[in-house]
Amino acid sequence: MIVIVGGGLAGLITARELSRAGHEVTLLEKRDKLGGLVAAETIGGVRVDIGAESYARRSQRVTDYLASLGLETLLPAGRSWIWDGAALPIPADSSLGIPANPSADDVASIIGDTTRAEEDLTLGPEVGSDADTLGDLVEARMGTAVRERLVRPIAGAIYSSDPSNLAINPQLKADFLAEGSLAKAVAKGLSGPAVASVVGGMFRLVDTLARQAQEAGAELLTSATVTSLGRAPAGQTTVTALVEGAERSFVASHTVLAADLASARSLLGHVMDLEPLTIPQGRPTTHVTLVLDAPELDAAPRGSGLLCVAGSSRAKALTHLSCKWPWLRDVTDRHIIRVSYALNEDMSAGQALADVNQLMGVALTEEVIAGSRTVRWGGALTPSTPELRAWADALEPPPSISIVGAWKAGTGISAVIPHALDTAAAILARLR
Known part of the structure; x- marks a missing residue:
């Protein structure tokens, strides 16, 4: 059995690749849903990304992998702007x-x-x-x-x-x-737009990985918190977890840590000596997604959105999702806008709409709001600092343990996917 700790993007990719190669796979995710920072909710009648909504195009391998899953990708429409008390287009090149x-x-x-x-x-x-x-x-x-x-x-x-x-x-x-x-x-x-997305939403990547892993026989368990990791005979590991409140133990021929840095470091400390590390803290982030009945936005006055110079606005960014991703225009006549804040506190739909008015040069009233959702991510995205990179690169876990995920691979989907694929290939070679 192969046990994967963590059901974010890296964990799901590893589960899919290993189960399709014929291995028995159990994935343990502490939250009640899979996908991590790739997430979606239905707002105003439209299922839309509330987490990552694109990926960097610097690796053709990512786009090729998405295609191998049966997913169609697309480039963004509309130019991005910057706000510093006034709106200006971001330099094209x-x-x-x-x-x-x-x-x-x-x-x-x-x-x-x-x-x-x-x-x-x-x-x-x-x-x-x-x-x-x-x-x-x-x-x-x-x-x-x-x-x-x-x-x-x-x-x-x-x-x-x-x-x-x-x-x-x-x-x-x-x-x-x-x-x-x-x-x-x-x-x-430079080779065109820096980012791309999945037609229908990035969340379709999580849906597809989970479905294909389960079709190959993988067991994907949510509300499953791993409490300990230990060595076992014949180079195996033991994994103990609380699964929906009940303790379960697993003996794994190989264990993959796809968890956040704090959780992974704690578990690794059970089986190896670790160099000290002060975990870098990401900026707190809150997203407010608005679904608006607002013909005033038909002309997309800020293209696909804008980014704010520090101190120029309460918001740090605004993304006009229904302008940026043409597939959304096929499923709704409403405008979908995400306002992002470097805050770890609830922001109301009314507050976000006020920032939309400031940044987009319109005067919308709250009557146009057909739906909204506020998501607080805290410091979920660990910065890839030089100190962390050096610490992660120097790790030498036991042969029966592998590590995937952003803190090991580097920040962003374009780093996480190739690293997870390479790690899965290395595990398969070891277990032959």
Whole structure:
């Protein structure tokens, strides 16, 4: 038997791959639903993503895997904007706010004088080469204005963390070292929109993985909290869990930890010595999703949405989901908008609508609200700091234990999926 601890995206991928290869698989998820940060609810008559609503396109492998599951993908419609007391389009040729052309007019419209940003093209390649964080690299190459007015709101909205706490994406770092310029490194990686999604919603990925795993014989248990992990004879492990309040024990030929960092570290401490680690805390995040009867939004005044410069608005971002993802237009005439906050508190639909009015330049009243849902994620997204990356990379668990998930693989669906697939392949090779 293979036991998987955690029923988020990484755990479900591993369960699907291992069960379809003929192994007996039991997955234990402490919450009452699967999927983790990929989640959905029906709001105003429409089932819509309330968690992750897209994935980064930097790995073709992710899109290919989604296709292998029978899922169709699509690119976003509408341009993204930035808010700093006024709305301006995000530079067209950019990644995480880093411009590929620092002198472009749409860069100047946000940061003003581009002289410092343009220095990236003439600075020696050694400048920034020793940077550990995204914020440090941008500051060294392009200066404070690019970091504060472009990278901070964009990277912060995507990863719920300040760029000064984010490790540099390995591919971006490699391209920078090869090109000797951050702008040229960004240009090298540009290939159309940075993100894509699943037709019908990202939540369909969770539904499909769970269904295909169960069809292959996997047992997926929710409300199942793992309380201990131990060694067993013949290189096996024992897993003890409370499943709907009743204690159950499992003897596993292989155990996969797909749990959050705090839970995984606690369980690993039962079977190995661990180096000390202060767990980095993600920014608290609250999403308010609104379903609106509002013809005033038909023209999509902010395209697919906007990201806010710190201090310019109570909100950190707004996503016009029904503009961004065309499939939603086929299922509803209503507008679906998500307002995101760097807060861990309830925000009312009325408060969110007030922010919609400010950011989109409209004057909607609460009578247009056909449905709403507020979700508090707390600090659920652990920042991928250099310290965490070093700690995770140095882990050497017993051969019968593997680790998957964002804190090990790197932040984002585009990192989690390939890592989970590679881990599943390695487990299959070990168990042959």
